[in-house]
Each structure stands twice: as C-alpha cells, then as structure tokens.
Amino acid sequence: MIDIHTHILPHFDDGAKDTEIAKEMLQAELAQGTKTLVFTSHYYGRKHSPARYVEQRNEIFERLKQHLPEGMEYRLGAEVHFTGINVPDYDEFCKLAIDGTKYILVEFPFTSKWTWELLDKLADFIYDTGYTPIIAHVERYKEVMEKPSLATELVEMGCLLQVNAESFLDKGTKGLAFALLKHGYVHCIGSDTHDMEMRNPGVLQEAKAALEKEGFADEWARAQEIMSHVLADEKVAVPVGKPIKKFLGKYF
Ligand SMILES: [Fe+2]
Numbered sequence: 001m002i003d004i005h006t007h008i009l010p011h012f013d014d015g016a017k018d019t020e021i022a023k024e025m026l027q028a029e030l031a032q033g034t035k036t037l038v039f040t041s042h043y044y045g046r047k048h049s050p051a052r053y054v055e056q057r058n059e060i061f062e063r064l065k066q067h068l069p070e071g072m073e074y075r076l077g078a079e080v081h082f083t084g085i086n087v088p089d090y091d092e093f094c095k096l097a098i099d100g101t102k103y104i105l106v107e108f109p110f111t112s113k114w115t116w117e118l119l120d121k122l123a124d125f126i127y128d129t130g131y132t133p134i135i136a137h138v139e140r141y142k143e144v145m146e147k148p149s150l151a152t153e154l155v156e157m158g159c160l161l162q163v164n165a166e167s168f169l170d171k172g173t174k175g176l177a178f179a180l181l182k183h184g185y186v187h188c189i190g191s192d193t194h195d196m197e198m199r200n201p202g203v204l205q206e207a208k209a210a211l212e213k214e215g216f217a218d219e220w221a222r223a224q225e226i227m228s229h230v231l232a233d234e235k236v237a238v239p240v241g242k243p244i245k246k247f248l249g250k251y252f
Contacts, residue, residue, distance in 0.1 A: 005190025032205035084121035101233040148244035162188035165207035179251035
C-alpha cells in the first residue's frame with residue numbers, strides 16, 4: 001500500500017507537531033500495511049522559495065531518519081499550493097515534485113474562486129514543463145462539489161486526481177468520492193494524515209476495507225497501480241470518463 005499524501009515531517013507545517021507524534025504516525029502507517037510513504041508537507045510560497053523549502057524539508061528528514069521504521073520506503077515531495085501567481089519560475093517550482101519524478105502534488109485554493117486564469121496557468125505549466133500535477137483531495141473543494149464536471153476538465157488538461165481516504169468514510173463527502181471512483185477519476189488515494197487525531201494514518205486501511213465492501217476492490221488496486229507508476233516516474237495514461245452530474249444534491 002502506498003500513502004502518497006502525508007504531513008508527518010515534524011515542526012514543518014500544520015502536521016506532526018513534534019518528533020514523538022511523527023514516530024506514532026509512522027508506526028500507524030507501518031501497522032496498516034503501508035509500504036511506501038511520501039512526505040508531502042505544505043508549501044505555500046509566501047515565506048520561502050522552493051529551494052529554501054527543499055533545503056529545510058531535507059534537513060528535517062535527515063533528523064527523522066534515525067526514527068524511521070524499517071519495512072517502508074520513504075520519498076520526499078510537497079503539497080504545493082497553486083494560486084497561479086506564486087509560481088516564480090518553473091525550474092524552481094519543479095523542485096517541489098516528488099523526488100525523482102515529474103509528478104507534483106498540487107493544492108488548489110479553498111477559499112477563492114477557480115478562475116479561468118488559474119486553470120490556464122496550470123495548463124501552461126503542464127505544457128511548458130511536461131510535469132504532471134496530481135490535484136490533492138479533489139473532492140474537498142467547494143468548486144468541485146458544486147460543479148463536479150471540473151474533474152473531467154482537470155483530467156483532460158493532463159492532471160491526475162487524488163482523493164483522501166477519509167472522504168470514502170465520511171457521510172458528507174462519500175457521495176462525491178464514490179461518484180469520482182465510479183467515473184474512473186480516482187487515480188491516487190492518500191491519507192492526508194496530519195496527526196493521530198486529524199486523519200489518523202490508519203484511515204487508509206479503513207477506506208480500503210470500505211471500498212472492498214462496496215465492490216470497488218478493483219478501483220482500489222488500480223489506484224495503487226497508478227501510484228506505483230507515478231513513483232517510478234512512468235507515464236500514466238488515464239481515460240477521460242463521462243462528466244459527473246449533480247442533481248438534488250446527489251452525484252451521478
Ligand atoms: Fe494535505
């Protein structure tokens with residue numbers, strides 16, 4: 001099992017607040033059967049350049065190394081907030097990709113509208129760099145909840161879509177999460193764990209069980225397969241499914 005979205009590096013973002021919590025989270029990842037874990041602490045681009053972020057992240061990782069349980073492979077990435085104007089320079093920005101790959105976990109704005117300009121900037125980024133954005137927890141944005149056909153637009157543009165494991169379990173989000181799954185739009189699944197309370201790492205195993213129970217074992221396996229291609233920096237061709245429709249609060 002791969003966890004492609006985590007906030008475990010201590011003292012770095014709003015995830016693990018100290019090394020003890022990071023150690024607990026790592027043990028929980030190991031216990032649930034995670035084999036590869038990607039550290040994706042937030043990058044906002046306000047305080048630091050990507051180069052500075054990478055330097056600090058790597059220092060923290062070096063210090064954590066002595067506490068990393070054996071039995072898991074560790075990769076370094078970032079969850080990169082993308083506003084369209086915080087992209088100083090593509091070469092710099094690409095330093096935030098998952099190490100050794102041309103895949104970058106991108107978080108879109110939660111509070112402001114997704115303008116055409118923003119989507120154009122992302123399309124330009126893909127075209128100019130050949131990097132593939134993985135849109136973090138696509139199901140959690142108000143924009144996508146209101147207009148689920150945006151998922152199709154993002155895939156057409158060349159993005160992969162990541163869904164949080166918790167969203168398959170939570171009453172408020174499972175409708176859209178399962179609709180994305182049925183339409184073939186769940187390419188990556190991550191815990192987005194922040195500590196032992198906020199999305200406990202074990203949520204991944206719970207989501208796997210829930211998906212299997214609902215008859216989506218193949219879709220779970222497919223997401224695992226796509227993520228292993230991502231981490232091997234292999235090109236992934238994902239089909240563009242039908243746009244999801246919303247009617248009377250339900251997704252079809
Ligand atoms: Fe996150």
